[in-house]
Structures are given as structure tokens and as C-alpha cells.
Amino acid sequence: MVSAWYMDDSDEDQRLDHQKNPPQPVDMKDLVTLTGVLYWKLNLDSYEEDGVLDKIKKDRGYTYEDVIEISPEKLPNYEEKLKIFFSEHLHTDEEIRFVLSGSGFFDVRDAKNDSWIRIKVEAGDLLVLPAGIYHRFTLDSLNYIKAKRFFVGEPIWTPYNRPADEMPARREYLTSVLA
Ligand code: KMT
Ligand code: NI
Structure with missing residues (x-):
């Protein structure tokens, strides 16, 4: 089962859980309403x-x-790719990932107060991040994930780093989530 929580603000290793003290979990129903x-x-x-x-x-x-x-052995330019994945960005289309093995964290911004919510994904989890959501990805300390990626039509993986507030995908995202 996927689990999610508001992150602490420490600059420690991105692969750690970054739970708040005390923890502030986000249940799946709230995740949907807060982020889409x-x-x-x-x-x-x-x-x-x-x-x-x-x-x-x-x-x-x-x-x-x-x-x-994604592992040091399997992904060409591993270090560089991980840096790109962990830079806060959005896409003009959904980001769809179905985890086949391993685990990792998708961090997404709560649309109302802009706080980071960390979503832990494991084998069997299918996650859809809506177009226009600010997010980032990191491996956890096990350093391995394998996932299917889906797309509507020819894939476009381009990340637009924050700030991208004027992009139509961003405006449409905020309208739909805050409605
Ligand atoms: C992305 O776009 O952030 C990735 O493809 C990395 C995560 S895939 C489990
Ligand atoms: Ni992305």
C-alpha cells in the first residue's frame, strides 16, 4: 500500500524518509483532494x-x-539523471508510473499551502501525477526501482523546472485542484 506524509524541512540525504516529528501522515483520500x-x-x-x-x-x-x-548499474548517466529527477518540475502531461520492483519517493506539492508531501511507492503501486503538478522523484536508501511508464500518444518527458507558473498546464492544474 502506498503511504504518504508531510515532509520535514531538513537538508539531510534525500533518500531518507524525512518524516516530521511527530509524523504527519496524509491518507489516500486527502492526497487525491489536496493534489489530484x-x-x-x-x-x-x-x-x-x-x-x-x-x-x-x-x-x-x-x-x-x-x-x-534506475540503479547505478542499469541507468546510463545515473547521477545526472537523479539530479534531474529531484529538481522540482512539472510536465504538460500526466506522469504515470507502475512499480514492478524496488521502491522510491515521489514528492508532490500540496496545491493549497505548497508543502511537500512525500509518497512512498513500492512494487504493485500505480501512481498518476496530473499534468501541471510540481513534483520530484528520488530513490530511497535501497537505491533501486523498476517501473513501467505509460503515455497518451508519443511520449514527451520534458521537465519544466519551477518556476513555471504561467504555463497553461500549471494554470489548468490549479483550477482543477482548487475548484
Ligand atoms: C521521473 O520522470 O521522475 C522518472 O521517470 C523517475 C521515476 S520512475 C520510477
Ligand atoms: Ni516528472
Whole structure:
């Protein structure tokens, strides 16, 4: 099960949990209303046949998919890529990740008060970050994740680093989440 919490403000290693003291968890219902993030838990033993992923792909129009594996050995330019992933940014389309193995953290901004919410993802978690949400990604201290990436049409992975407040994707995101 995915779990989420408001982050502390320490500059320590990004791979640590960064829980507040005392912890301030965010439940899934609040995560949806605060950020517009969508979440499903899929069965890793049956997702290829059970139709759950197929239905999500069909409903949301995902036509492209590939696999990304992040580890010092598997990802070319690992250090550089991790820096890019961890710079606060947005995209003009959804960022869709289905974790096949390993784990990591997606940090997203709460749209109302701009605080960081850290979402821990593990094998079986399917996360959809809406277009226009400010976010970043890091591995945790286990240093490994493998995930499927989906996209509607030809993929565009371009990150727009913050500030990108004037972009239509950003304005539309805020309108839909704050409505
Ligand atoms: C991204 O865009 O941040 C990534 O693809 C890295 C995370 S994938 C589990
Ligand atoms: Ni991104």
C-alpha cells in the first residue's frame, strides 16, 4: 500500500524518509483532494491477465509504454539523471508510473499551502501525477526501482523546472485542484 506524509524541512540525504516529528501522515483520500494524484494497487502476479491495468489504460487512453530501471548499474548517466529527477518540475502531461520492483519517493506539492508531501511507492503501486503538478522523484536508501511508464500518444518527458507558473498546464492544474 502506498503511504504518504508531510515532509520535514531538513537538508539531510534525500533518500531518507524525512518524516516530521511527530509524523504527519496524509491518507489516500486527502492526497487525491489536496493534489489530484491518482493511485491504484495492482496485483503483480495477475496484472497481465486480470484486466485491471488494461481497463485503466483504456479508460485513460494510454497507448505507449516502456520500462525504466534506475540503479547505478542499469541507468546510463545515473547521477545526472537523479539530479534531474529531484529538481522540482512539472510536465504538460500526466506522469504515470507502475512499480514492478524496488521502491522510491515521489514528492508532490500540496496545491493549497505548497508543502511537500512525500509518497512512498513500492512494487504493485500505480501512481498518476496530473499534468501541471510540481513534483520530484528520488530513490530511497535501497537505491533501486523498476517501473513501467505509460503515455497518451508519443511520449514527451520534458521537465519544466519551477518556476513555471504561467504555463497553461500549471494554470489548468490549479483550477482543477482548487475548484
Ligand atoms: C521521473 O520522470 O521522475 C522518472 O521517470 C523517475 C521515476 S520512475 C520510477
Ligand atoms: Ni516528472
